[in-house]
Amino acid sequence: MRASALCPRQFWWIFLLSLVLMVGAHCLLVTTVDPRRYFSSRNSFPQLHPNSRRVKVEALARFQQAGPVTGLILGSSRSMLLSPQEFDRRTGLRFFNAGVFSGTAEDFLSLYRLARRNGNHPRVIVLGLDPAAIYEGRPEEELSANFALTAALENRAVSGWGQAWHSLILYKQMLRPQALVEVATSIAMRRHPPEPRSTFDADGRLHERKTERAIQSGEYNFRAELELSRRRMIESLQNFQGLSQRRTQLIESLMAEAAADQARVVIWIPPVHPTLLETMARSPQATTADGLARQFTIGLAERYPVQVIDLTHPSAFGGDPDRWYDSIHISPLDADKIARRLAAYGI
Amino acid sequence: MVFNSDVFLLAFLPLVYLAFWAVRSKQSRYVLLTAAGYVFYGWWDWRFCLLLLFSSLLSFGAGLAIMSAPSPRQSRWWMIGAVTVDLSLLFFFKYFNFFSGNVRAAWPSVPLPVLEVALPVGISFYTFHTISYVVDVYAGRVRATRNLWEYLTYVNLFFQLVAGPIVRFRQIEDDLDHIDGPPQTGWTARGIAIFVAGLLKKVVIADHLGTIVDPLLKQPHLSFLDAWTAALGYTGQLYFDFSGYSDMALGLGLLFGLRIPRNFNSPYRAAGIQDFWHRWHISLSTWLRDYLYITLGGSRGGTFRTQGNLMLTMVLGGLWHGANWTFVIWGGYHGLLLIMDRQGGSFFSNWPRPLYQLQTFILVVIGWVLFRSDNLPMAGRWLSAMFQPDNAGSFAPRAAAWLAVAAAWVLLVPESWEIKFPTTLRWAPVYAAGLLLAYYYINGTESVFLYFQF
Numbered sequence: 001m002r003a004s005a006l007c008p009r010q011f012w013w014i015f016l017l018s019l020v021l022m023v024g025a026h027c028l029l030v031t032t033v034d035p036r037r038y039f040s041s042r043n044s045f046p047q048l049h050p051n052s053r054r055v056k057v058e059a060l061a062r063f064q065q066a067g068p069v070t071g072l073i074l075g076s077s078r079s080m081l082l083s084p085q086e087f088d089r090r091t092g093l094r095f096f097n098a099g100v101f102s103g104t105a106e107d108f109l110s111l112y113r114l115a116r117r118n119g120n121h122p123r124v125i126v127l128g129l130d131p132a133a134i135y136e137g138r139p140e141e142e143l144s145a146n147f148a149l150t151a152a153l154e155n156r157a158v159s160g161w162g163q164a165w166h167s168l169i170l171y172k173q174m175l176r177p178q179a180l181v182e183v184a185t186s187i188a189m190r191r192h193p194p195e196p197r198s199t200f201d202a203d204g205r206l207h208e209r210k211t212e213r214a215i216q217s218g219e220y221n222f223r224a225e226l227e228l229s230r231r232r233m234i235e236s237l238q239n240f241q242g243l244s245q246r247r248t249q250l251i252e253s254l255m256a257e258a259a260a261d262q263a264r265v266v267i268w269i270p271p272v273h274p275t276l277l278e279t280m281a282r283s284p285q286a287t288t289a290d291g292l293a294r295q296f297t298i299g300l301a302e303r304y305p306v307q308v309i310d311l312t313h314p315s316a317f318g319g320d321p322d323r324w325y326d327s328i329h330i331s332p333l334d335a336d337k338i339a340r341r342l343a344a345y346g347i
Numbered sequence: 348m349v350f351n352s353d354v355f356l357l358a359f360l361p362l363v364y365l366a367f368w369a370v371r372s373k374q375s376r377y378v379l380l381t382a383a384g385y386v387f388y389g390w391w392d393w394r395f396c397l398l399l400l401f402s403s404l405l406s407f408g409a410g411l412a413i414m415s416a417p418s419p420r421q422s423r424w425w426m427i428g429a430v431t432v433d434l435s436l437l438f439f440f441k442y443f444n445f446f447s448g449n450v451r452a453a454w455p456s457v458p459l460p461v462l463e464v465a466l467p468v469g470i471s472f473y474t475f476h477t478i479s480y481v482v483d484v485y486a487g488r489v490r491a492t493r494n495l496w497e498y499l500t501y502v503n504l505f506f507q508l509v510a511g512p513i514v515r516f517r518q519i520e521d522d523l524d525h526i527d528g529p530p531q532t533g534w535t536a537r538g539i540a541i542f543v544a545g546l547l548k549k550v551v552i553a554d555h556l557g558t559i560v561d562p563l564l565k566q567p568h569l570s571f572l573d574a575w576t577a578a579l580g581y582t583g584q585l586y587f588d589f590s591g592y593s594d595m596a597l598g599l600g601l602l603f604g605l606r607i608p609r610n611f612n613s614p615y616r617a618a619g620i621q622d623f624w625h626r627w628h629i630s631l632s633t634w635l636r637d638y639l640y641i642t643l644g645g646s647r648g649g650t651f652r653t654q655g656n657l658m659l660t661m662v663l664g665g666l667w668h669g670a671n672w673t674f675v676i677w678g679g680y681h682g683l684l685l686i687m688d689r690q691g692g693s694f695f696s697n698w699p700r701p702l703y704q705l706q707t708f709i710l711v712v713i714g715w716v717l718f719r720s721d722n723l724p725m726a727g728r729w730l731s732a733m734f735q736p737d738n739a740g741s742f743a744p745r746a747a748a749w750l751a752v753a754a755a756w757v758l759l760v761p762e763s764w765e766i767k768f769p770t771t772l773r774w775a776p777v778y779a780a781g782l783l784l785a786y787y788y789i790n791g792t793e794s795v796f797l798y799f800q801f
Contacts, residue, residue: 008535011775015539018776022783177787 023175030174035186038145038170045186046193052080052100052206053107053142053149059204060115063096069120071095073204074111075128076103078270078328080206081335082126090343093124097204102140104133105247109254110143110153116261117152125258125265126342131293132236134251136244145170211325212332222322229326230276233286240289248296255304265306267297268342271314271334273327309342317341348390349796350506350595351550351789359387360599363505367603373527377496380603384503388469395467402436403502405429406477410484410491410498426485430478437474440466445670469509471667471801475634476502480516482638489517497523506599510592510798512610512630522605531604533770536778538601540768543781545594548763549796550788552753553587556580557794559746564719564729570740574732580746581719582712583753586615588797589628594763609764615711615757618703619695620684623711635664657689658682668718668801673726677717684710 031039035048041058063069071093073082077100084095098111108127115122143149147166151158197210214220258265272280280286294310301308314321318341319334330338348355363383370376389396409429416422438446439462447459480501483489492498501516501523502508560580563573593610600607610630617623624632640660646653658679665678688695695703713730720726732738768774 008530008532011536011539011770011772014772014775015779018779019783022776022780026783173791175783175787175790180787 026175026180027171029183030171030179033183033186035182036142036145038142038174044190046189047196048182048186050101050196050198051142052200053140053146055200056098056100056111056204057114057146057148059200059202060096060098060111061118063202063204064118064120067094069094069096069115070122071124071126072112072115072120072122073097073099073126073128074103074108075099075126075270076130076133077101077206078130078330079103079126079128080204081208081330081332082128082339083205083336084203085205086336086339087124087126087343090340091124095124095126095203097206099128099204099206100142103130104137104139105244105250105254106139106143106153107149108133109250109257110149112254112257113152113155114148116257121261122263125263127254127265127267128270129251129267129293129297130270131290131297134243134247134293134296135289136241136247141173145173207332208325222324222326225326226273226275226324229328230273230279233276233327234279234283237283237285237289240285243292243296251296251300252303255300255306258306259304265304266309266342267300267306268309268338269294269297269312270328271311271316271319271321271330271338273321273324274314276327277313311338311341348387349794349799350592350599351546351785351794353789354390356786356789359383364602368530371527373524374494374496376526377494377500377523380505381496381499381503384500384505384508387505388503388508391468392465398436398440398467398470399473399503402433402473402477403499405432406481406502407492407495407498409481411493413481413484414491422485426481429481433474433478433481437470440464440470442666442670468799472511472513473502473508475513475631476515479513479634479638483515483517489515489520492516492520500526504600504605506596506603507607510589510596510796510801511628512593512596512608513634514607514630515634518608519605526604528604531601534601534604536770536774537768538598539778539782540598540766540770540774541601541763542595542598543778543785544763544766544768545591545596545598546785546789547781548587548591548594548756550591550785550792550794552749552756553584553591553797554788554792554794555749556584556587556753559743559749560584560719564725569729569732570738571732571736572740572742574729576743576746576750577729578712578716578733579750582615582715583750583757585715585718585797586611586757587753590762592796592798597764609762611762613757613762615708616704617707617711618700619692619707620681620688620710621692623707624681624685631664631667635660639663654686654689657685661685671721672723673717673720676723676726677714680714680717684714 033045034040034043035045037043037047037051037054041051041054060069071084071087071091073079073084073087073095075082079099080097080101082097082099084097087093087095096115098115100107100111112122112125143153147163148158150156150166151162156162195210197208199207199209201207211220215222255265280290298308298310300306311317314334317334317337319330319337321330321334323331323333325331348359350356363379366379367376370379385396385399388399406429409425412425413422416425443464444461447461450457450459480489480498484491498516501514501519504514507514560577563569563577563580566573569577590611597607597609608630610628612626612629614623614627617626640656643656643659644652645656648656659682661682662675662678665674665676665681668674668677695706698706713733716729716733717726720729
């Protein structure tokens with residue numbers, strides 16, 4: 001067969017059409033398999049990464065159907081074990097745990113604004129302010145992939161066009177090798193999907209099922225996890241450049257909006273395992289980072305009607321750090337102690 | 348603006364391409380490409396455009412003045428004047444602080460200031476463009492154009508403005524004259540193919556090698572294996588980065604009906620340093636040969652004079668890359684190697700070719716250590732680690748895998764311009780897949796070309 005004619009215009013058309021078809025196929029695949037649950041939480045393919053932001057947005061919408069949320073727990077994974085029921089019992093309010101994995105200032109403000117947009121009026125906000133939440137860094141992709149949260153964060157109205165534009169940006173973001181690798185992995189695991197690492201109660205409380213089971217069966221190597229997390233924490237602080245101006249500003253916005261809404265804010269500084277505290281004390285970067293974060297957090301109490309409770313040392317709430325998951329992630333027992341401690345503070 | 352950015356790929360290039368083929372006249376295409384060049388260049392900093400415009404107008408005017416000068420003497424003065432102004436601008440923006448810093452270090456009492464000036468991107472490249480034009484007009488190798496837009500198009504072609512290849516006016520004069528023609532059969536497909544090949548070289552291989560090299564060089568101490576991994580990694584990174592850029596320029600040129608000269612010819616397969624310089628950054632090495640080495644007398648004045656000319660050319664060629672002693676020493680190192688290569692040419696040529704190629708390659712790699720180092724102490728530490736096998740360090744499989752990919756490519760794959768890319772319609776989806784693959788790696792990342800800093 002003779003080769004087709006060489007008309008530049010024809011060549012361009014076929015080139016562009018091929019490109020569009022391939023991009024379309026990619027988007028279809030990413031949407032169908034959706035290993036990170038960016039597009040929908042209902043999907044038959046295994047999820048590879050927990051998308052706590054989507055879980056919390058959807059759980060909040062369901063939770064408030066039974067009544068408005070009057071108490072909001074915000075924070076990172078270190079807040080996610082706090083039981084809203086513990087707070088309910090002691091305050092008579094209706095708490096929802098909106099903590100998310102690797103939560104940062106962007107998450108706290110967007111989740112608060114979303115709760116307000118949904119018609120809730122939290123009277124108490126319990127914010128676990130992890131110092132890393134105000135360090136310099138990029139927002140989690142999970143957040144930028146979530147239209148409801150980004151719209152709330154940017155104070156934009158939720159519109160069809162806005163949603164379409166957001167989806168377009170998200171699809172563009174997905175044009176990367178990693179997305180294809182994850183799609184292939186998820187398809188390969190479909191027959192034998194992995195057991196979910198964690199589950200959530202209707203009120204947003206996290207249960208680390210897999211870890212708990214490993215602890216109960218004696219398979220959990222606490223010492224190894226402690227050492228690993230300690231090393232990671234110190235490594236992550238090696239290039240510490242200072243607090244993020246953008247993030248501290250977002251926290252200030254949260255405080256100002258909560259004050260304007262007449263919500264009471266209780267900020268607690270999450271606990272750290274004594275081993276890590278010792279290591280941090282020997283590292284100049286860690287000391288600086290922690291000092292700056294602490295200074296900022298305590299300073300909030302001078303500018304806004306908020307209470308700051310420092311629980312850095314486990315003795316502050318009678319914690320048992322050797323039963324934690326690692327150097328910064330507490331056990332459910334200690335989470336309950338913290339809840340009681342915070343509630344006893346007069347919430 | 349860089350070729351591997353969203354703004355270039357998704358907006359600038361499609362718009363300029365469509366507009367270029369929508370307008371028909373020669374003059375409107377010149378104007379369009381000139382405007383595109385200024386937008387592309389001004390994306391960094393619009394103020395740089397003023398300097399570019401000044402340099403372009405100066406050389407254009409000088410070309411006309413040389414042509415119409417009543418005597419050769421006056422022509423000569425016009426040529427010298429234009430080249431002096433061009434070189435003065437280059438010196439001011441690129442070398443003044445280096446010069447004043449060294450003078451102050453040697454004689455602290457000399458009150459030379461440190462200037463707060465930003466280095467205009469690509470100044471070394473377009474200065475060489477304009478100098479070559481003025482000198483060629485003076486030498487009668489090219490007639491000065493009377494069409495300002497044609498000249499501005501030549502200097503401001505966005506695909507070779509900031510990192511070359513260093514194109515001479517006479518090399519594309521013919522294509523510029525016929526710029527109003529319809530798209531050439533096969534050029535579109537070939538242009539796309541070469542552009543995609545260059546993009547893949549840059550974003551897949553060069554950038555991955557960069558992620559291996561840069562963290563290694565941030566370490567305070569290098570082991571033997573780390574030092575060699577960094578040296579070989581940078582050797583690959585520089586080649587794939589710069590030859591990838593040159594391929595993209597070639598491909599884009601074809602899309603706009605202009606044939607840009609090739610810039611690389613499998614340099615790491617060279618046998619001998621002379622051969623290496625016939626294959627590496629060809630547009631620069633031939634520029635240095637034609638406008639500097641030959642002007643200095645070339646090989647016409649005996650062995651000693653020839654060696655001096657060679658050394659001076661290479662030292663200045665090194666300095667062209669940047670205001671740093673590492674570049675000067677790198678240039679001198681290559682000058683020395685060239686002299687040795689010329690002297691021992693018959694000896695080396697008796698070696699088995701693979702051995703001679705390996706020897707050349709290792710010498711080039713050592714040179715790249717000087718080239719990549721931020722300063723001389725860093726170069727010293729890096730080089731000494733490369734020759735201390737007792738501190739072996741640990742093997743890094745990922746780095747080894749990428750080095751193997753790069754080595755296989757260098758040894759087995761010809762340069763993009765050598766490949767007879769099929770231009771039939773059925774290959775359009777293949778090139779589209781290549782572009783999409785490249786985009787996978789570009790998306791969400793920021794990576795500039797190494798040669799932009801020069």
